[in-house]
Amino acid sequence: NAGVIQTPRHKVTGKGQEATLWCEPISGHSAVFWYRQTIVQGLEFLTYFRNQAPIDDSGMPKERFSAQMPNQSHSTLKIQSTQPQDSAVYLCASSRLGGRGAETLYFGSGTRLTVL
């Protein structure tokens, strides 16, 4: 079991450019979560999918952020027109979600996004 795989590990973009982050959940896990981590804000929830369907995107900045899960083996987080304040570590996590709310989240190593 390779765990949750996130690529790339590091990404540097110029202000205004687009960034796409990839996540491969653990095989057999039905839920995928995206979080953003900064020193100031800690772990901020962005969005999550269950059985590939978007369930809750209440944490997503609406205008420039979007997420998709086209199949059970990967999810993408896309940030358009990146801004310096988007600089953070973006963490993807997956869980079995067989039970209600008690599931363990397994985090990937994260993608460190730096916007110059």
Place this chain on the structure above:
Amino acid sequence: GDSVTQTEGLVTLTEGLPVMLNCTYQTIYSNPFLFWYVQHLNESPRLLLKSFTDNKRTEHQGFHATLHKSSSSFHLQKSSAQLSDSALYYCALSPASSGSWQLIFGSGTQLTVMP
């Protein structure tokens, strides 16, 4: 809305002393799940322990916590700190409502254990 409060941003103590990291939460739902995640330097967060049973002590890797619904608390404790315990600790809440199952994290407590 649902929230988690960790009052200490930074805790520094000497090896061998007891550890207590505070966590309180707010939710309208009566059966929440509470978690502690630990993140060591250059690693991703991983589960340390979790609970949903009121007044029952949960233990793992020398740490323990008890969910007290009466005070909405889930403090993390350890009797004797080790150097390897230095890490960032997050308390988290899953309201376990019928809707979203997102995990709501507190702001984190950085624990530094000195020799």
